[in-house]
Amino acid sequence: MLKPPEHQVAGHQAREGQLGPLVDGSGRFYKPLQSDSRGEHEAAFYSSFSSDPRVPSHVRCFFPGFHGTQLLPASDGSGERPHLVLDDIFSSLLRPSVIDLKIGACTWAPNSPDNYLMKCLRKDRETTSLTLGFRISGLRVNTASGFYNPDKNQVKSYTSSDVKRVLKKFVSSNPDSSSDPDCAYVAVVYGGSEGLLAQLLELKAWFEDQTLYHFYSVSVLAGYARDEVGRIRPLVSLVDFAHVVEGDGVIDHNFLGGLCSLIKFISEILIDPDEKFSSGGCLGESKRTPQLGNEN
Amino acid sequence: MLKPPEHQVAGHQAREGQLGPLVDGSGRFYKPLQSDSRGEHEAAFYSSFSSDPRVPSHVRCFFPGFHGTQLLPASDGSGERPHLVLDDIFSSLLRPSVIDLKIGACTWAPNSPDNYLMKCLRKDRETTSLTLGFRISGLRVNTASGFYNPDKNQVKSYTSSDVKRVLKKFVSSNPDSSSDPDCAYVAVVYGGSEGLLAQLLELKAWFEDQTLYHFYSVSVLAGYARDEVGRIRPLVSLVDFAHVVEGDGVIDHNFLGGLCSLIKFISEILIDPDEKFSSGGCLGESKRTPQLGNEN
Known part of the structure; x- marks a missing residue:
């Protein structure tokens, strides 16, 4: 009865020979634990977070419910493997439009090993993470004729500018039209x-x-x-x-900054979808900030 | 009549053979333009910012007033050199206590050249910038017996933990006591x-x-x-x-995140100066977040 979730828009998708998450169609989402430390790390987070009394319930709603781990046949046919058992967030929605927004200018924790840091930093510079504080990792939009689903x-x-x-x-x-x-x-x-x-x-x-x-x-x-x-x-x-780490009494300024940037984008679209009154960089040359240069 | 400002706690200080800012004792602060592009870049910022009608006046108060540039004898004895003419922020305060807090987890713009980026990134990792979203660059605190002025x-x-x-x-x-x-x-x-x-x-x-x-x-x-x-x-x-760059319609999520982190520190100190009721990482081992590890 397990099948790949139709609303997955980023990350490895379960299919012949490839490991990926599965859903059971009745509200549960099964995420395979990767063999390296990431899987255990994510399991440790869910376990810690789900039992932490300091997380208010109105915040807990923004996280998938966690129901332990379970041995299940892996989607890549490699046999049984532990899976995180989570609530299938979108199981109540039929043919949902979905967007995955990876938040934070830095996708690496400050204490990451150099090689991991450099790999992430390169991606953060190549994508919009560093400039916008977030990047789009995937999306699909339901349309009359199917799904708009850029590769x-x-x-x-x-x-x-694409992001807006x-x-x-x-x-x-x-969404699939070349017009506005x-x-x-x-x-x-x-x-x-x-x-x-x-x-x-x-x-x-x-x-x-x-600061948790x-x-x-x-x-x-x-x-x-x-x-x-x-x-x-x-x-x-x-x-x-x-890749969640302990907060050690400090707020998550990296996530917060990126979240505020996303909020600003959404606010602007909401206030002025046609950008008739947009400010900042869209005021036209005469009113723009003089070019400051980037010599450093 | 020009002399080094007594309230300067970070950066190069004007003295024999060294270039640094000067004050005239009647409210003006003269900052020498460095020979590389940084000086021109800062002058371009002040010029753009001070004439930008989109900056509200209650925000403008947080920036030194700008009065153009002026040729003045440099503090290092190298002859005349252009100086930014700014308001001396603390001229109204006698023997002020001052702290310089460099804001932002990243001190480099996304489009910085690789070598500059790596130099800054190293400093950001060695200091608290990456972990806290800001670092202390210098301070002096007025005491009954002089100034507390760590080198x-x-x-x-x-x-x-030092920062708090x-x-x-x-x-x-x-401040100079080893007690709390x-x-x-x-x-x-x-x-x-x-x-x-x-x-x-x-x-x-x-x-x-x-987003300017x-x-x-x-x-x-x-x-x-x-x-x-x-x-x-x-x-x-x-x-x-x-090192200011144009915002291009995006908020400054890096500065905002660091500022929010600083605000959280100050709020906590204000609410609970003795840390009798502190939360988060200070709840004691039994209530702390389980160690998540940092394997990445």
């Missing part, structure tokens, strides 16, 4: 008291205060779909905790 | 409607929104002293703009 290489090559356009496509009925995204669902997905922006602001308030964990290389997974009565429901969850 | 090497070697102690010493009457800092001035310097925390929160609100500039390697310079009627007056200013 990995296209997603990797997004520039800073893609965040508009995510809430548009014409129509932002048909912007008010109901990004706006309102249950919208994405409201949820991100709630997360932000916690990150301004919490630093969430390196963690993603905000945002999705939406119509529920049984045809109403669009947005959902937000944090995912991928293989 | 450069001591300041460079501060660890994360030093932020307490900064508002204590016994008494935090004698914490309420009046960090607290209140004109205190450091209130000022940093005002800056934070702007940084959540502004990214302030790499910029410091919060905080100071306080008694005024004519014996009342303690705190002051905050941003300084050192040689």
